[in-house]
Amino acid sequence: MKKPLPRKYPHSLTLDGALVELRLMSVDDGPALTDFIGRLPVHDLLFVRRNISHPRVISAWLAALGERITSLVAVAGGEIVGCSAVVTDALSWSPHVGDLRILVKPSWRGCGLGRVLTEESFAQALAQGLEKLTVQMTVDQSAAIAVFEDLGFRPESVLRNHVKDHDGKTYDLALLSLEVSQLHLRSRARGMSSALNE
Numbered sequence: 581m582k583k584p585l586p587r588k589y590p591h592s593l594t595l596d597g598a599l600v601e602l603r604l605m606s607v608d609d610g611p612a613l614t615d616f617i618g619r620l621p622v623h624d625l626l627f628v629r630r631n632i633s634h635p636r637v638i639s640a641w642l643a644a645l646g647e648r649i650t651s652l653v654a655v656a657g658g659e660i661v662g663c664s665a666v667v668t669d670a671l672s673w674s675p676h677v678g679d680l681r682i683l684v685k686p687s688w689r690g691c692g693l694g695r696v697l698t699e700e701s702f703a704q705a706l707a708q709g710l711e712k713l714t715v716q717m718t719v720d721q722s723a724a725i726a727v728f729e730d731l732g733f734r735p736e737s738v739l740r741n742h743v744k745d746h747d748g749k750t751y752d753l754a755l756l757s758l759e760v761s762q763l764h765l766r767s768r769a770r771g772m773s774s775a776l777n778e
Contacts, residue, residue: 587703589652596691598656602700605651605663607642613653614638616660620683626743626751627717628681641665650704654684654693661685664697666704666713676711694724698731705760713758718743718751725754733758 590603605613617625617633630637645651648669654662662684668675680701684694705713715733717724729735733756741750 587700593696595688595693595696598691600661600693600696601655602652602696603655605642605645605653607645609653609660610638610642612660613642613663616663616685617683619685621686622745623718624683626745627721627753629679650701650708652697652700652704654688654697656688661688662693662697664701666701666708666710668708668710676709678705678708678710678713680705680713680715682715694727695731698728702760702763706763710760712760714755715757716753716755719754720751725756728756731758732762 590601592599592601594600614635617638622633625632630640632638632641641649641651649665649667651663651665653660662682664683665679665681667679667681668677680698682694682697682701684697701713713733714736715728719725719738736755736757739753739755742753744750
């Protein structure tokens with residue numbers, strides 16, 4: 581399979597009449613990222629392996645950019661309204677697998693921003709030579725699960741009582757995956773060629 585060139589950033593698009601700039605996340609995004617995460621419902625953060633509302637976790641995220649993590653931010657009106665991350669671990673037994681994380685500000689949901697960030701992350705995964713992407717979320721996030729399934733992800737497992745919120749309530753966690761080798765076929769069928777630089 582031919583590896584596509586990474587997309588050129590920044591890249592602008594219009595969603596629901598609003599101009600959105602997609603660009604690679606940088607260390608300078610720390611304060612804006614902290615503000616963005618602080619405005620998300622706590623339940624939205626439960627699918628991320630670490631508590632990204634903690635300043636040390638945000639610092640570690642920013643420090644890993646370009647090495648273990650490739651992240652994009654979506655900026656509109658001077659603020660971050662969404663972000664993505666493809667997280668890899670070259671020292672694990674799964675260096676060919678990327679863990680995909682997508683976060684979107686509640687007022688920006690339903691306009692296609694999550695799908696755009698996911699498709700852009702597909703291009704990043706292909707450019708990195710990854711073979712598989714995984715995504716996880718609590719099972720009650722049915723709309724998000726439906727979007728990922730529509731993009732080709734398939735359920736792998738459900739981990740019972742796997743995450744616990746600040747109040748001690750536990751939630752089941754769904755794990756979905758996508759074989760990246762099938763991405764070109766799916767992208768052509770769905771018209772994602774611009775995101776994948778074909």
